[in-house]
Each structure stands twice: as structure tokens, then as C-alpha cells.
Amino acid sequence: MRKVCIVVNSRANYARIKSVLTAVREHPDLQLQLVVGASALLERFGRVIDLIRADGFREEAVVYMALEGDTTANMVKSTALGMIELSSLFMHITPDIVLTVADRYETLATAVTASYMNIPLAHTQGGETTGSIDESVRHAITKLAHIHFPATDKARENLIRMGEDPATIYMTGCPALDLVTGMKDRSIDQTFWARNAGVGYQNGWSEPYIVVLQHPVTTENTEANKQIDETLHAVRALGMRTIWMWPNIDAGSDAISKRLRVFHENQGGEKVTFYKNFSSEDFIRLIDNSVCMIGNSSSALREGSLLGVPVVNVGSRQQTREHGANVMHADYNAVAIEAAARAQITHGKYVPDELFGDGTAGRQIADILATCKISVQKRLHYPN
Amino acid sequence: MRKVCIVVNSRANYARIKSVLTAVREHPDLQLQLVVGASALLERFGRVIDLIRADGFREEAVVYMALEGDTTANMVKSTALGMIELSSLFMHITPDIVLTVADRYETLATAVTASYMNIPLAHTQGGETTGSIDESVRHAITKLAHIHFPATDKARENLIRMGEDPATIYMTGCPALDLVTGMKDRSIDQTFWARNAGVGYQNGWSEPYIVVLQHPVTTENTEANKQIDETLHAVRALGMRTIWMWPNIDAGSDAISKRLRVFHENQGGEKVTFYKNFSSEDFIRLIDNSVCMIGNSSSALREGSLLGVPVVNVGSRQQTREHGANVMHADYNAVAIEAAARAQITHGKYVPDELFGDGTAGRQIADILATCKISVQKRLHYPN
């Protein structure tokens, strides 16, 4: 009976790992130790922990680690706090395996803590390529991790090239897509909007709408103001009903949030509604029924690909990440963003693409965690 | 005028970077910001900071970060404290480049802090392979670093294979060897022993001697007691005068130190003298004039290779690291260690081998730091 500890630190983490949580909990040879931390605990970011509990999960512990204040130094300090807290927690709950999700800066806390403590570390989404500090974090975690669950063939290939032992790499696809394939009904009606209350524009529930999700790029954090203004201008020019989600907690997010709050307070004829969060399933419904997604969220490339959602990907954050035919790129430029959005809206839905998985990742991962052999001593794996 | 911040956390760090400190300090286009932290500040580990000051360097700041207590969790917490302190420090002293040395666990603090704060990170000794957690730490730092100074051709090759951009990799050799080639006189006389006082056996300064340096292997930290006992037995069986250095601060070092203290208190006819530290130059003299080095210190492979010192490398800590003909391997086994030592003593000195550098690394590194172009946004570099 292996104890598998999974640390969920944000709303994105949760959607990307929920099917694994379920599969581990239900697996006869595994015991789930769910830890919820960082922005997943915070009111300002929609308290994802409430969604997690509503889904029937019970956390083993909560770990506050987000130092408030919008600087890159605070990203360091928050990660450090996570390490201090998680190392004590792991001493108490003695997991057999720790799993960390993807590439946000604070996920490195989980990876360092487990690997330094000789606890085997599993990692999802390794081998992908993007911009932002996420690119460095993701590959650093790969070099600390003992078990890899990449989401695509190319990502698997990259892990092997980086010197990971192929015997420790399992191409399972991304668990985020399990939620899509697992949903019977993805339609939206009045009750959807009744249970998801945002602030701002409150009419026209039957109008077609755009979804916007634009996070700061930490390696360009001093440009956050200018970058979000271009998107705001584009949305204003489009003039359509818009569902806008607040950004993640990253250096630059306070600046973006302030811009959005000012926009919200001064909103005249615009039709923008702001949201902190949706349940994982409602988020899939939301984007599946939108006419276009704008911004730099990876969900536009991952879930968006399988759903065929028309996407305008803005700027460098997802640069070089694999994607399907549904994605058009635009620089930080209002005119370019507007033009691309108009083209995507005209095009309409794309053919679904299984690039990021076929909906079976969760169960595959649980089975592997239950049985795989693991050595805590890593070796750079290059045949001589 | 670029400000180059170099963080020195241990005696090994210092010997490995001293020639770079000198070259940066003397470079007309560079300003040195020396930070001394972790065990380099501690009485128990010989206060390397006193040696650093005696060499004429003045530190910009000291950073205490070592949480006392011999557990893997405390390696995590110490690294975290380093991150909290260094992120504030970097806010104050605003370096243009940060350089971190090699692969000890707390060096990751420097790497994470700089990279998260968008400060270009330089790294020495990337691309080498070993055992212990150092193996994971070294490669994780590589994935966070923007400039690489590998010590060997094979290490450079490994960095390229791992996806680092060749334009950011400079094969300079190891700065530790600059000290060797820079010394006119490596002989030892009475004054050497007068200025280096250890505890334990205090006679026979003209007798031939062995040098022992054996650190815990963090990935095998619960085996530390047994591992050190084998070496102690071998040394007792050899019956020669022995210079024994206390281990580094790592999970397992308290256990080793306790064993050594008990040995020291109960020493009868044995001829073991214990030392915390030597100056960088005296350490080179020490090993150059020894009849054999035993243990798992990388200095036996690096400086030892250029000096042709006969070496018995014990256990897994240096496993797979490149080395010259001067190294014999032995498992954690008293009989095997003794036999290998006897063979090495019989063989005597080896022909010098420039595998780890030719003594010009410091100046090369300073010149590159003064002029290289750097982007803080990393990209996995695999031509498609």
C-alpha cells in the first residue's frame, strides 16, 4: 500500500491532476495524501480548496506559502516557505511517492523537498517547452524527478534527450483531458450562469461570448501593464460579451489585476464579466461554448485542442509549446489580437485533436504509481 | 561595469572558485560582490570565511542558512533559508550576474533565487556526473543557468545533449586547478605543520602520511555509520600516520563526526590527526605530498588528477565522475579499501593529467562574464 502525496497549489494544478486524484483514491494499492497549498487557499484566487472539497476530496494538510506582494523576490520567498513547510509535513505523513504538477514556480518547492528527502518524485507535463520562468522550472523539476508522466510524444522524446532514463518515462497523455472525455454533457444553459456569478456585466446570457485568460510572463514582468492593455483594447474593439478570468499569482499579477479593476469600475458600454474561478467541469463547458479564447493560458492549447476551441494565443508565454490547428498566434498588439480573434470567430470550431491525450491518463498514472520500481539515486542516462 | 555576485558556501566552494574571485576583482570591467554563507561561516567547519579574509577578500554580506541537525529535511530548510536571505540581498545589491559553484544542495538556493529574479545565472562544473543528491542538484542548476563553465570536454558535451544552447557554454576547465599551476612551491616542511594544528596524533611530522576525506552520501544517509566504519577499520589496519578531515555539512555528517570523535577520544596507538580545514594552497600541498588519498572527495579526482596523487575512491559518491589513471575504486569494505591503498602506496605518484583544466579557467571566466550576451528567457535547445 503506497502512500502517494499530491500537492495542489493553484486552480490550474487542480484541473490538470483531478482525474489522477480520483484514480489514486480509488486504487486498491494506493493511499491518497492530498495537500492543498499556495494560491489554492486564497480568497483572492477563488479558494480552489472549496471546489476540491465540494468534489469530495479531503486534504491531509493545507500549506500557506504565498508571500503577498508582486515581486520576483517574493516568488523566491514563497517557494522557500513551501519548502520549509513541506519538509516538516513529509516528516509527519511519510509519503512513499510525491507527485508534483507541471511548472509553476512554487511547484519547485515540492520537487526539491521530496528529492532532498529521498522520497521518489513523480512529475506531470515534463518535456514540454514554453516561455516564462516556467520553462526553466519545468526542466529543473525533470532533473530532480524519478518518474515522468509526459503528455505528448514529443515531450517524451525531449525527456530522453535531456538524459532521463527511458525506463522511468511513461507517456500517459495529460490528465486534464480525462475531464473532457469524461463529461457527458458540455452544454450551457441558464443554470450555468446562475451558479457561476461574476462581477461586472450581468446581462445577455444567451449572447455569444469570448473567454480571456492572460497571465503575467515572469521573465517580462515589468511589461505586464503594457501587455494587458493591448488585450483590453482588443476586447473593447471587438465589442462582444466577454468572460474574463483574473490572472494567476505571479510577479506582475498585481499590476494586471489593478488594470482590470480600474477597467471594471469604469466600465460603460463594455460587456465584460470578471470571474475568479469555475469548477473544473464548468470551465470546460465555458471554453467549449465560447466563440474564441484570447490570452496565454495553456488550457487553450491543451483542453482547447481536444475541444476544437478557436484560440488567439498572445505573446511569449506559450511560445514553442506544441498545439493543434486551433491556435493562432498574436504579438502584444491590440490590432493583431483583434484581427486574429475576428478570423477565429469567423472560422468557428475546429476538428478535435488528441495531441495532449485520449482521456485515460489518470488511471494509467495510478496503475504505474502502484507498481513501478524506483531508485532515489538518479544517473544522467546517456549510453556511451 | 558589470556587478558579478559570487556566493561561497563551503570550503570546497572556495577552492573551486578562488581564482575566479581574483580574476573578477582585478578585471577592469567587473565589480566583485562576494557573499559568504552556510557552513563557510561556521566554527564547526573551520570558518572558511577567516581564510577568505586572510586572502584579502572582503565579503559584501554573510548569509547564515544552515539549520543545525543532521536530517534530510534540514537540507531542505537550510536551502529555503538561503533563498529567503539571498532574495533580499539581491534586491539590495542588484547584481548583473550571479555565479554559483558546483552542486552542493545549498547552491540550489543561489540558482533558484537568481533565476526567479531574472538575474543571469552562471554555473561552474555543470555536466559532470556523480552519485548522491549532488547529481540531481547539478543538473537542476544547469536547467536554471544562463551561462555554463564546464570543466571537461565530456561535461560540455553533456550540457549540449541536455538541451543547453552551445552559445552559452564555455569550456574553461576547473578553476580549482588554477591554484595548482599557480603555486611555485608545493613542498612541505616543519613550518607547514606548525601553522596547521589539528587534534589527535601530534608526532612524526616527517613520517609519510595518508589523507582521508569521506563525506556522507545523502541518498544513502542512513548508511553513514556503517560506511565510515569500514574506512576507519582500513585506516587502523594500514597503521600509518593519517590526516583526517571532518566531513561536510550534509545529512549523515553528524553520525560520521560522532564516530570520528569517539575514535579520537579512544585513540591508542593509532596515528590519526583530525583537521577542519587548510588554506586552499596548503590543502594542495597536503595532498601532493601524501602517499595516498582515501575517501570520496572530488578533490581527489580533480586536483588529484593534475597532481598525480594515488587515490582510493570509496563508494558511490563520485560514481561515474570522470577521472584520471590515478584513481582506484573500492566499495564500502575495509578489506577492499586497505588492499587498494596498499597497491596505490606501492605504485606511488602518477603522471599529471590535465583532464580537469590547464590552470587558466579563472581569467577565461572573468573575461567571458565581462562581455557575454545573455537572455534571461531560456529555451530548450534542440534543433528540430
Next chain:
Amino acid sequence: MRKVCIVVNSRANYARIKSVLTAVREHPDLQLQLVVGASALLERFGRVIDLIRADGFREEAVVYMALEGDTTANMVKSTALGMIELSSLFMHITPDIVLTVADRYETLATAVTASYMNIPLAHTQGGETTGSIDESVRHAITKLAHIHFPATDKARENLIRMGEDPATIYMTGCPALDLVTGMKDRSIDQTFWARNAGVGYQNGWSEPYIVVLQHPVTTENTEANKQIDETLHAVRALGMRTIWMWPNIDAGSDAISKRLRVFHENQGGEKVTFYKNFSSEDFIRLIDNSVCMIGNSSSALREGSLLGVPVVNVGSRQQTREHGANVMHADYNAVAIEAAARAQITHGKYVPDELFGDGTAGRQIADILATCKISVQKRLHYPN
């Protein structure tokens, strides 16, 4: 030339110490080292640091310490982070005296750090009595402090009774009142409202208005929701234009803020405008021209007393604190609050009361800091 380090952590801190900052800066024998930390740096709390800079002060350092998340445990962790950061900072800037303001939980970080490091600690507002954790924090700081600047005769008396040496106690009055007496013009006109933009109700600038400021009581933090609801009901019942300020960062403030945001989003006929901050002088203008202050802010008792502002003090937070005739008490009860407010509005302005000072505190404190003798070894001072 003594270096006096003053740590400002919140908007309340700043108003309470601004005249001291000015007097220290201008004193020929003192050098000001201003440190700005905690919520004074945060967007959510109106970035008091921007006001401080606009007033011409330059901080020596900023110290982020507020761990986000609305729990009592996070008050502990934030204080701890302050201690870690301030101890490094004090090593660098080596103040001769450190001054801490009043009694918020994070001010204990300043007090512990200075006293443990043998740096003489000065303290304002010692000897007063209230509710909340502030009561314990204030007296604990007194027992760590070497120089006391109480604001009232009774507070001075309490310090002596608690065993502080009378020779270390200087009754100077509260520096907050220096700002009041130093202002020539406290009137409000259109430009006041133009430069202070809140969210919510945006009309009727000439209408009479109430000011509300209600913070959580940390020792009753689970009651925060209920407590704020009573005040919200009272304000709704009064039906007047209301200036409402967001609460401080304390356990319970997220709950209060959420209630206020929901009220704001659903506001119909109510006339409530929400503010994060005013400059120190504009805040004095604001309350001086209000018809009534409601809540539990100490400014209602301190500045309010000298200005003769009619006050309804709600609940236990200021319980037992000295106050003038201008204060009526009400329990957490909408009916009682409304009734008291109506009575106060009918009564109108009170006669000014110099209970908390005559406006000379700042200069007195600077003079004393420049010349006083200090021993770092404290002794309980009870004549036998």
C-alpha cells in the same frame, strides 16, 4: 550621530509616527533609517509606501513579510518572516536605536529583533489598554523596550506599575496629534474628492457623511462576519452618504472584505463609497468634517478626541482604552449602533480634548533619542 531606525508596517503606523520621522530627519544629531514593511507595501492595502515617498521620505529598505491568507497562524508566520528579514537588515545598517510603533501583531517582529540583537528599542503608545491581541502585544513590547514614549499620563502610570524604570519613560503625547495641530486648513472642498477616488457611490460630494472603519478583533476572529453585518445593517438603516475604509490585515479581514465586496457589488440605493487609503492629512480632514465616525479604529479616540468628532465605538477592540467625551460605545448590534449614531449626529461636534497630546510629540521624541542614556540590560524596577 545616532542612527535611528523606524519601521513602518501599515497606514496606521505611518500617521502615528510621521511627525517623528520628520523631526528625526531634521535633527542635527540623528540619522533617519526608514524601513517600510508588511501591509504598507501592498496594493490591497493602498500601498502606503507611495504616500510616504510622496511626502519626501526615502526608505532604507522594504521588508515584505505578510503571508497571504486570513488565519491566526499566518499572523504568527508573518511576524516570523519579519524577524528573519529584519535581523539581516539590522546587521547591514547597524542602527543605534530602533523605534517600533504601537501594538499591531507584526510590530513585535521589530521589538524582538532589536532587543535580541542588543540594539536599544524605543516604543510609542506603551501603557495603553484595549482588547484584541493588540493588548498582549503592546505590553510584551513594553517588556522588551528600553525607552518608552507613552501618549497619556495614565499610560505613563501603567508603565511604571508594570515595572519599567521611570527614568526610561518620557510622556510626550501621541505624535499622531502633531499632524492635527500642524495643519492650517482642515476644510474639504471639491478638490478633496477629486484627488481621493473610491469605488462605489460617486455622487453628492456636498452631502453630509459618516466615516466607517471597522477592523477584525483577532481574539474573536471567527465572529468577524457577524460583527461586520451588524454595522452594515446600521449603515443601511441610517441611509446617509458613507465613506467606508477597508480593514487592516488581521485574522478576520478577508471575511470582512468579502462581505464588503458583496455589499459593493449589490449596492442599490445605498450611498457607500469604499476607500483603501487617504494621505495622513486628508484622513484628518475626512474625519474632522464627518458627522460621525463608526467602528473600532483607535483614530476615532486619538485624533477624534482632539478634533471633537462624534464617535460610535463598536465592540471590544478599544475596550478600556482612554477616550474623551466624544465617544459613545455600542455592542455588535445594528439597532444599538444606529441609535448611537443618530444621537451623535444630533449632538454634533464636541469640544477638543488634549488627552492624547498637544502636538509637540515628534520634536520631543527626536530630542530624547538624540541624548538619552541607554542600557541594553533591563531590570524589573520595583523598589524593595
Next chain:
Amino acid sequence: MRKVCIVVNSRANYARIKSVLTAVREHPDLQLQLVVGASALLERFGRVIDLIRADGFREEAVVYMALEGDTTANMVKSTALGMIELSSLFMHITPDIVLTVADRYETLATAVTASYMNIPLAHTQGGETTGSIDESVRHAITKLAHIHFPATDKARENLIRMGEDPATIYMTGCPALDLVTGMKDRSIDQTFWARNAGVGYQNGWSEPYIVVLQHPVTTENTEANKQIDETLHAVRALGMRTIWMWPNIDAGSDAISKRLRVFHENQGGEKVTFYKNFSSEDFIRLIDNSVCMIGNSSSALREGSLLGVPVVNVGSRQQTREHGANVMHADYNAVAIEAAARAQITHGKYVPDELFGDGTAGRQIADILATCKISVQKRLHYPN
């Protein structure tokens, strides 16, 4: 069934609270939650946790918090780490009451954490007076504590004068003395020395001996070297067999330890044996059978008083603390110390004095903890 959490951070803590641990564990209405932290976990300080376990206690958790390095800033940082760790721990184990012992700097961590988290805080040894930072720490803890267990009538009186509510003060005597009265046999024989092995002089088990215990005074930490040298000279001049215990972990203790290690390594005819630790009972035997205690340990005044041990109290650390007739004072001066020691040895044992308790404290405290009423909101208690 109240859960009582007791945090033990050092060997002194343990002896002072052991009878309470036993009484709480055996009380039908109480559940003991033992937390062991700080130097009580460390090899360098004799791993008190091993003694605690050998006595049959099982800790709920261990809390590493001692940052290595002999500076006052590190006393701050260690306390801060304690707060970060204990606040998470208290969230998990949800004690009903927390008890903190005496006045060492890191005990403030326990006090701040419990009081900020609205957990009733009990405190032993409040109201006593001494030198060092302990004096400030002790009184600051008093102002945070909700239940007081002073050891003497005068201490009780001081607590009342400081404004604590008499209803919350219980004069129980010091639990350390329970161990003395509870021991049937305090004699020493060969087996005592066989089970307690020190380093240094190893002969003459039947010779009369002195006990020395001298800690750094944190408020005079830069004088530690000079202060210990005076005592070393006095001991050398006395020429008697001496049992010397390593100092506590405080700013200045590395300096003292280094002096002692040098003395130890160079010991010629001296007869000094160094010890890290004794079990609580063996320590009582040790001092009861000594001809004189020299230094500044409070045990000389507390247990020493009941045992009638002749004591030479050196310097300011215990200044103003109550004591019996058995204590002579000496300044930091070798001649004065030697003279006082000779006088005490000539005098021999004193009549036992129950000043610090009659041996029933542990049971009294457990009974009170089981039944007392507690309000987390403190009030300065001065009748008007």
C-alpha cells in the same frame, strides 16, 4: 479531556518540567502532547531527546529551529523558525492549552505562536528576575500568557504588580524540585561514572570534585571569551577534579566552546572532564555530591538551594534572582572566583531551603490545567 501541549527546547527545560510531563500524562482529564525542539534535538548539546525517550515519553513532533552560528541575529532567526514550524504544528494537533517553560530566547516562539492563535498559554517561572536577555523574554512571555505558575512568593507578587490578574496566578513552586524530593537515593558510586562518560580527565572517581556550568550572557555576548577565561584560570588554580558542562546554545556559546576545546586539547596536569549532559536525576546526584558549583546556571540557585550545595555564582546572568544562603557571588575575576570557591569548599553543605518549592509542583500544575477557566482576551489588571 484537555489536550496540553508542552514544548521542551533544551536540557534545562526538561529538568524544569519533567514532573509536569509525568503528572499531565497520568491525569485522567488531560492528554499530553509533547513537542521536542531546538537544542534538545542536537548532537552538540547531548541530544536531550534521547533522555526524554529513555524516560518513557513519546514526542508528538520534533521541531528543528536552531540556525547554526553564534550571533545574536541567529537567536532571532531561530525563534522565527520556531514560530513558523509551531504555528503549522498547532494547526494540526489543535492543543487546548500550550505550556512554555521559563525564559530562554526560543521559548518566546512558543508563547507568541499560542497567544496569536488564541490558544491559552501557560507559563512557569514567571515573575523571577535575572540578567541576560532572559530577563526581557521572561516578562514579555508573562504579558502573553493566560495562566501563570510562579515558583516563589516573591515571583507571584511581581506578576501581580506587573498587572496580571491574581485569579490566573498559581504559586506552585518549581517543578524542578519535584525531582529532588522524589529521589530516594542521591548517592554516587562507581556505576554513576561508568554510565556517564565525558571527555578529558578520566581518573580519580573517588576524588572530591567541583561542577562548573557557565553560559554566555547574551547582553554581554562580546565579552564571552574574557568571562570564561577568568573561570578557567580559577579552576586551574584550584587544581581539583572538575566536572565541566558545555554551555547552552546562545550568542557567545561558540566562543566559550572553542575556549573549552582548546583547554581540553592542551590539558596537562589539570583534572577537568567535559560533559554534554546527564539525565535529570544524575544531574541532581552530580551537584548534590559536589564540593562546590561554579558558574551562572540557575540550577545552582534552584535545585542547589534545596540540596544545600555551596555555590559560587559568577557575573550578571543570575543577578537579582532570589537565592538561599548557599550562594556567594563573584565578579568575572579569577582571583575572586577562586577565593569564593575556597571559602565555599571550606564551609561545606548548607541547610536545605524550600525557597523554590516543596516538590509538589507537577501534580498541582496538572490539576489546575485540567480545571481552570481561561479567557484568551487578556486585560491589564489594575484596580482603579
